[in-house]
Amino acid sequence: MVTFLDKEVVVATLLGLFTIFLLINSQRKANQALRVNLFFKVTIALVILAPFIAMYYQKSKALENINYFKTKAPLKCEIENKGNYLVSKASGWSTYKEYYFIKESLLIRADSCETEQ
Numbered sequence: 001m002v003t004f005l006d007k008e009v010v011v012a013t014l015l016g017l018f019t020i021f022l023l024i025n026s027q028r029k030a031n032q033a034l035r036v037n038l039f040f041k042v043t044i045a046l047v048i049l050a051p052f053i054a055m056y057y058q059k060s061k062a063l064e065n066i067n068y069f070k071t072k073a074p075l076k077c078e079i080e081n082k083g084n085y086l087v088s089k090a091s092g093w094s095t096y097k098e099y100y101f102i103k104e105s106l107l108i109r110a111d112s113c114e115t116e117q
Helices: 007-030 034-071
Strands: 075-079 083-087 094-096 100-103 106-109 113-115
Touching: 007 034, 034 075, 034 094, 034 113, 083 106
Parallel strands: none
Antiparallel strands: 075 083, 075 113, 094 100, 100 106
């Protein structure tokens, strides 16, 4: 599952937590009402949960694409700065580990693919 935790998500989560920490400390000094503290606690919970929700979505999409690959037509996969690839068993692609497609030395994450329609 950690396979789908992108560097950008980790950085955004850490920056969000740091920002919330600063806001909470500034609110303590200002001695704000209980409502504000509850808002920040809920916000912290959402910031912490956001990467895990994103990972769940990406993992579900990858598993869906792997199952589609095993049973049906080709998938169109996009690799940033490298172009698009048509992934199918007929063209020599296979699955690698749980969440990847591989052909020769090219490895593509399954969640970066869309069904070809």
